[in-house]
Amino acid sequence: xxxxxxxxxxxxxxxxxxxxxxxxxxxxxxxxxxxxxxxxxxxxxxxxxxxxxxxxxxxxxxxxxxxxxxxxxxxxxxxxxxxxxxxxxxxxxxxxxxxxxxxxxxxxxxxxxxxxxxxxxxxxxxxxx
Numbered sequence: 001x002x003x004x005x006x007x008x009x010x011x012x013x014x015x016x017x018x019x020x021x022x023x024x025x026x027x028x029x030x031x032x033x034x035x036x037x038x039x040x041x042x043x044x045x046x047x048x049x050x051x052x053x054x055x056x057x058x059x060x061x062x063x064x065x066x067x068x069x070x071x072x073x074x075x076x077x078x079x080x081x082x083x084x085x086x087x088x089x090x091x092x093x094x095x096x097x098x099x100x101x102x103x104x105x106x107x108x109x110x111x112x113x114x115x116x117x118x119x120x121x122x123x124x125x126x127x128x129x
Contacts, residue, residue: 002097002105004039007060010106011037014113015125029109031121036112037062040094046084055082057098060105063112064091080104091115 022028040061
């Protein structure tokens with residue numbers, strides 16, 4: 001399915017997006033210095049909370065418009081989307097990168113980008129699309 005190179009390519013194709021190292025060795029993608037997607041390896045507390053259901057592959061974190069959108073994604077496709085207690089009350093979703101197809105990955109990245117992009121830039125992107 002999707003790879004980090006796919007994330008990089010799709011994210012950097014969005015207007016005024018940059019890539020930077022975050023928390024040392026992981027990568028993050030930003031629009032105007034606001035992060036909309038990031039590498040999110042599972043931490044010890046995540047593994048404890050998820051137990052046997054903890055995924056083992058690469059994990060992408062991405063902004064979503066609100067908690068309702070997060071819950072809908074998880075309900076729609078729990079093989080791809082999940083969350084941990086760390087993200088309770090925060091509009092972000094965790095994505096099993098090796099379970100998502102490229103079209104859906106692009107949708108997740110665009111949605112995250114739209115959440116963080118300045119209003120004029122987002123409106124210009126929507127108008128062009």
